[in-house]
Structures are given as structure tokens and as C-alpha cells.
Amino acid sequence: xxxxxxxxxxxxxxxxxxxxxxxxxxxxxxxxxxxxxxxxxxxxxxxxxxxxxxxxxxxxxxxxxxxxxxxxxxxxxxxxxxxxxxxxxxxxxxxxxxxxxxxxxxxxxxxxxxxxxxxxxxxxxxxxxxxxxxxxxxxxxxxxxxxxxxxxxxxxxxxxxxxxxxxxxxxxxxxxxxxxxxxxxxxxxxxxxxxxxxxxxxxxxxxxxxxxxxxxxxxxxxxxxxxxxxxxxxxxxxxxxxxxxxxxxxxxxxxxxxxxxxxxxxxxxxxxxxxxxxxxxxxxxxxxxx
Amino acid sequence: xxxxxxxxxxxxxxxxxxxxxxxxxxxxxxxxxxxxxxxxxxxxxxxxxxxxxxxxxxxxxxxxxxxxxxxxxxxxxxxxxxxxxxxxxxxxxxxxxxxxxxxxxxxxxxxxxxxxxxxxxxxxxxxxxxxxxxxxxxxxxxxxxxxxxxxxxxxxxxxxxxxxxxxxxxxxxxxxxxxxxxxxxxxxxxxxxxxxxxxxxxxxxxxxxxxxxxxxxxxxxxxxxxxxxxxxxxxxxxxxxxxxxxxxxxxxxxxxxxxxxxxxxxxxxxxxxxxxxxxxx
Ligand SMILES: Nc1ncnc2c1ncn2[C@@H]1O[C@H](COP(=O)(O)OP(=O)(O)OP(=O)(O)O)[C@@H](O)[C@H]1O
Ligand SMILES: [Mg+2]
Numbered sequence: 408x409x410x411x412x413x414x415x416x417x418x419x420x421x422x423x424x425x426x427x428x429x430x431x432x433x434x435x436x437x438x439x440x441x442x443x444x445x446x447x448x449x450x451x452x453x454x455x456x457x458x459x460x461x462x463x464x465x466x467x468x469x470x471x472x473x474x475x476x477x478x479x480x481x482x483x484x485x486x487x488x489x490x491x492x493x494x495x496x497x498x499x500x501x502x503x504x505x506x507x508x509x510x511x512x513x514x515x516x517x518x519x520x521x522x523x524x525x526x527x528x529x530x531x532x533x534x535x536x537x538x539x540x541x542x543x544x545x546x547x548x549x550x551x552x553x554x555x556x557x558x559x560x561x562x563x564x565x566x567x568x569x570x571x572x573x574x575x576x577x578x579x580x581x582x583x584x585x586x587x588x589x590x591x592x593x594x595x596x597x598x599x600x601x602x603x604x605x606x607x608x609x610x611x612x613x614x615x616x617x618x619x620x621x622x623x624x625x626x627x628x629x630x631x632x633x634x635x636x637x638x639x640x641x642x643x644x645x646x647x648x649x650x651x652x653x654x655x656x657x658x659x660x661x662x663x664x665x666x667x668x669x670x671x672x673x674x675x676x677x678x679x680x681x682x683x684x685x686x687x688x689x690x691x692x693x694x695x696x697x
Numbered sequence: 698x699x700x701x702x703x704x705x706x707x708x709x710x711x712x713x714x715x716x717x718x719x720x721x722x723x724x725x726x727x728x729x730x731x732x733x734x735x736x737x738x739x740x741x742x743x744x745x746x747x748x749x750x751x752x753x754x755x756x757x758x759x760x761x762x763x764x765x766x767x768x769x770x771x772x773x774x775x776x777x778x779x780x781x782x783x784x785x786x787x788x789x790x791x792x793x794x795x796x797x798x799x800x801x802x803x804x805x806x807x808x809x810x811x812x813x814x815x816x817x818x819x820x821x822x823x824x825x826x827x828x829x830x831x832x833x834x835x836x837x838x839x840x841x842x843x844x845x846x847x848x849x850x851x852x853x854x855x856x857x858x859x860x861x862x863x864x865x866x867x868x869x870x871x872x873x874x875x876x877x878x879x880x881x882x883x884x885x886x887x888x889x890x891x892x893x894x895x896x897x898x899x900x901x902x903x904x905x906x907x908x909x910x911x912x913x914x915x916x917x918x919x920x921x922x923x924x925x926x927x928x929x930x931x932x933x934x935x936x937x938x939x940x941x942x943x944x945x946x947x948x949x950x951x952x953x954x955x956x957x958x959x960x961x962x963x964x965x966x967x968x969x970x971x972x973x974x975x976x977x978x
Pocket of ligand 2: 453454455576
């Protein structure tokens with residue numbers, strides 16, 4: 408169920424002195440079953456782009472299709488689209504409102520008009536998929552959970568709609584390192600078990616390198632390039648010019664290369680770097696080669 | 698939701714924008730009062746001309762000014778209709794069964810509707826050319842004499858500017874929460890009234906939670922910076938009346954004098970003269 412976007416242009420506050428072109432002839436295809444990361448400087452249009460994907464912002468100019476649904480058409484079956492494309496906003500815990508976690512998670516499926524039993528099944532499943540203990544948490548108020556639990560509960564609210572495409576806007580913002588790792592692991596396990604296609608907006612290059620199949624770089628409302636992370640992070644100068652960076656392992660790799668030691672493959676994570684470097688420097692036996 | 702620019706301020710660098718906000722406030726208050734003294738059609742025309750001149754000088758597009766009328770158009774039309782049908786007079790212009798329109802009624806209706814129109818456009822010009830912050834600072838400065846009677850001018854001004862400061866933030870927050878709930882299939886514009894009100898709960902509850910959180914943070918930040926520790930705070934932006942401000946006040950005073958003279962001294966004589974010019978020959 409690919410997403411195909413062609414020449415998408417969007418302007419906020421059109422025809423006012425505050426007019427702002429957020430997307431400018433953006434073209435992008437999201438493949439089935441991939442983990443796509445979107446990176447770009449602040450204000451480059453990432454949030455605007457993903458809000459188009461479930462028609463929270465309607466296509467103003469350009470074309471966009473999600474599977475068989477044409478989003479630039481006059482009428483769009485919003486209920487069906489929003490069941491297909493799940494959107495987790497930045498700080499999703501701020502959208503919790505019900506008395507109990509179970510009721511809150513049930514909000515989405517209820518809006519989809521599902522029968523009661525089906526809702527109950529989905530709520531239980533979504534809470535479990537998000538790494539929470541259903542029996543322990545279902546009757547608690549979402550407002551008394553810990554920060555990490557709140558976020559999981561909020562994500563469960565989207566997962567319960569069983570979207571085939573899951574979109575996450577900076578899901579790790581404001582979390583400690585362990586919380587960040589946990590949420591990313593959650594995104595991965597959701598991809599395996601529930602939503603085969605994941606699109607994630609992130610400012611953290613180490614996270615992107617570790618998880619992305621492909622990375623789309625946004626600049627000034629357009630796509631600068633879409634590459635697998637191993638290719639992308641070789642272009643440190645380009646990324647730095649856009650106000651972005653590269654992950655630690657790529658940084659080291661680039662520095663080594665500049666110093667005359669070129670390892671064949673760019674390592675994406677520190678573990679990989681260590682293994683490759685050991686290999687390169689000592690044939691894997693840890694000996695020094697003079 | 699995306700097209701709300703709060704306070705409808707229209708940025709530009711005209712001299713009207715740069716006027717001392719206190720001058721603009723005083724002018725606006727006097728204008729509102731003066732409109733109710735406008736008597737003759739001649740002076741209505743003069744006020745209209747004056748208004749158009751000010752709009753032109755402020756470089757705010759006339760369409761933007763008229764847009765502010767749109768929201769109260771219903772009120773203006775209602776006033777017009779009520780006056781038209783309910784005010785009785787001798788000279789009947791048109792009648793059908795029990796409905797009749799008299800010359801007096803028509804005269805009244807036109808005046809009242811026009812008066813409202815001038816009132817709205819005139820005052821909207823104040824908010825179009827002055828930022829909310831300038832407005833509160835100006836108000837605070839104008840209310841300073843009230844300190845003598847222990848009226849908490851500074852606190853009131855602070856409350857106003859905090860409220861103004863947070864309205865856009867809360868609106869942005871509302872949009873965000875609405876979007877998040879829409880993504881979960883909520884819809885806010887279908888169903889009957891009761892359904893729609895109920896649909897707002899998933900937005901209002903998170904909004905209140907976040908407003909309280911913000912209030913708490915703000916109170917902490919103010920406390921930690923010793924708000925209330927000194928009785929006489931100085932301000933960063935100082936107002937200074939300059940020649941342009943004085944000139945504007947003088948022109949305005951002259952204009953008000955015309956309105957008052959027309960009502961009390963000439964008794965609408967201007968209209969008589971103009972009627973004479975049009976109809977006698
Ligand atoms: N509701 C809005 N009204 C007006 N302008 C907006 C609105 N939302 C975003 N913009 C503007 O559109 C541009 C793109 O914004 P967007 O939120 O898509 O950026 P982003 O890449 O998600 O940035 P960030 O990394 O800060 O989240 C920015 O310049 C922003 O100021
Ligand atoms: Mg964003």
C-alpha cells in the first residue's frame with residue numbers, strides 16, 4: 408500500500424501577510440513495508456508533509472494517493488483513510504482525555520463504528536502490543552501514569568485502529584535515553600506485528616541510522632534526496648549545510664577516511680563501527696598492523 | 698482553524714501603526730462616543746471620508762477592514778430591519794397588510810445601520826494597526842492615575858498581557874489536539890448540537906490540562922524572578938509623545954468639534970443646504 412506524492416505544494420495562511428509556503432513541489436514515494444525516516448531542519452515542512460498523509464491537511468496543489476485512495480480528489484473517505492494511516496503526534500500523551508486507559512484506547516475504534524466486542528479485542532491487543540500490562544493498567548486514569556507509560560498508552564490509542572501505515576512525529580522527543588530506546592524498539596515491534604509500513608520524523612541521526620531502511624531529507628519544503636542511511640551519511644558536508652548532522656559512527660568513518668584509512672562500508676551504529684574497525688585494523692584478532 | 702491570526706493585527710510600517718498606542722486608544726474611545734452624536738447625513742459622509750483617509754494612510758487593504766464587518770453583518774442587518782419596520786411615522790412609503798414602511802423608519806434604519814458600520818470599521822482599525830501588547834501597555838499607562846485610589850493597575854495590565862500572550866498559544870494547542878483526535882477518527886462537524894458539544898470533550902479536557910500546566914509553569918517562572926518584589930518596576934518600552942502624535946490629536950479634536958457643532962449649533966442645517974441644492978432646482 409504505497410504512498411505516492413507528486414508536486415505537493417502547501418501554503419499556510421494564504422492571502423494574509425503571514426503567508427508561508429511550507430511545501431514546495433514535493434515529490435516522494437513511500438514503499439510498502441519500509442521503515443522510512445524523514446529528517447530536515449526545523450521548519451522544513453516535515454510535520455506539514457505527514458499531516459497530508461491522513462488528510463488532516465487537504466491537498467491544495469499537486470497529487471497524492473495512498474493505496475487506492477486519491478487524496479487530491481474532492482471527496483475522500485476520511486474514516487477509511489484514518490483507519491489505514493495511523494498518526495502519532497509529537498507528545499501524544501497530551502491527547503489523553505478519558506477516565507481510564509482502556510476507554511481512551513477505545514476512542515479510535517469506537518469512532519470507526521466497530522462493534523463492542525471487536526473494540527474490546529482491539530483495545531486489549533493494542534495495549535499489549537505497546538508493552539503495557541492490560542489487566543494492571545486498563546482501569547487506571549491515564550493522567551496518573553508515568554511519562555513513558557502515558558506515551559505508550561497514547562500510541563496504543565492509534566495502534567488500536569490497526570493502521571497499515573504508522574506515522575510517528577518525533578516519538579522520542581522529551582524522553583531520557585532509555586525511554587528513547589524503548590519507544591524505538593516499540594516502533595520496530597509494531598512494524599513487525601501490526602503496521603508493516605512505518606514513517607518516522609526524527610531529529611536524532613543515531614536513531615535514524617539504526618532503524619531506517621531509507622531516509623528522506625527535507626529542505627525548504629522539498630525533498631533534497633532519499634537514500635538508504637549507509638549512502639546518505641557519507642554526505643556529511645551536504646547534511647551539515649542543511650543544519651543536520653551524521654551519526655557518531657559515520658562521523659568517525661568520515662574522519663578516518665579523511666585521515667587516509669578507508670573502510671569499505673559505512674557503519675551505522677557504534678557496535679558495527681567497532682566490529683568493522685577491529686576487522687580493518689587487526690584482521691579481527693585485535694593485533695596492531697604497523 | 699489555520700487562518701486565525703489573533704488580534705487581527707495587520708503588520709505594516711505606516712505612520713498610523715507607529716503612533717503612540719495611547720493616542721490611538723484615546724482617539725478610538727472618543728470616536729466611539731462621537732459616532733452617537735453624528736446627526737446629519739453630511740457629517741456621516743464626512744466621517745466616512747475621514748475613515749477612508751485613515752485606512753488609506755494605514756496601508757491596511759480595505760478588504761481586510763471590511764472583513765471585520767462580515768462577522769457582525771447579521772447584527773447590522775437586524776438593526777436595519779427592526780428600525781425599518783418598527784419605527785412609525787406619518788409619511789407611509791410602502792405598505793402591505795399590517796407591514797408598513799415610513800419615511801421616518803427608513804431614515805432611522807439607514808442611520809442606525811450606518812452608525813454601526815462606522816463603529817465597527819473605526820474600532821477595528823485600532824486593533825488592525827496596534828499589536829495586542831502595545832494595546833495593553835497603552836492601557837496600563839492611561840490607567841496610571843487610578844493607582845492613586847489603590848486600583849491594582851499593574852496587576853490588571855499584567856493579567857491582560859498574559860491572557861493576550863497565551864491566546865495564540867492556546868489556539869495553536871487547540872488545533873494540535875483537534876488534529877490528534879481527528880486522526881483517531883473524531884469528527885467535529887457532523888451530528889446534532891448535543892453530539893457536537895459532546896465531540897468537543899476530547900479536545901477540551903486535554904486543553905484544560907495543558908492550560909493548567911502552563912499556568913503553573915508560568916507562576917513558578919514569575920516567582921523565581923521575584924515578580925512583586927519591587928513596588929516600582931520600570932518598563933522596557935517607554936512611550937514618548939512626539940509631534941506627529943500631537944498633530945493627530947489636534948486633527949481629531951477638530952473633527953469631533955465639527956460633529957458637535959453640527960448637532961447642537963447648526964441642528965443638521967448642512968443637510969438642509971444640501972437637500973436644497975439637490976432638490977430645489
Ligand atoms: N499552523 C501554521 N500556521 C502558519 N504557519 C505554519 C503553521 N504550521 C507550520 N507553519 C510554518 O510552516 C513551515 C513548516 O512547518 P512544519 O511544522 O511542517 O515544520 P517541521 O519540519 O515539522 O519543523 P519542526 O522540526 O520544528 O517540527 C514553518 O516555517 C512553520 O513556521
Ligand atoms: Mg514538526
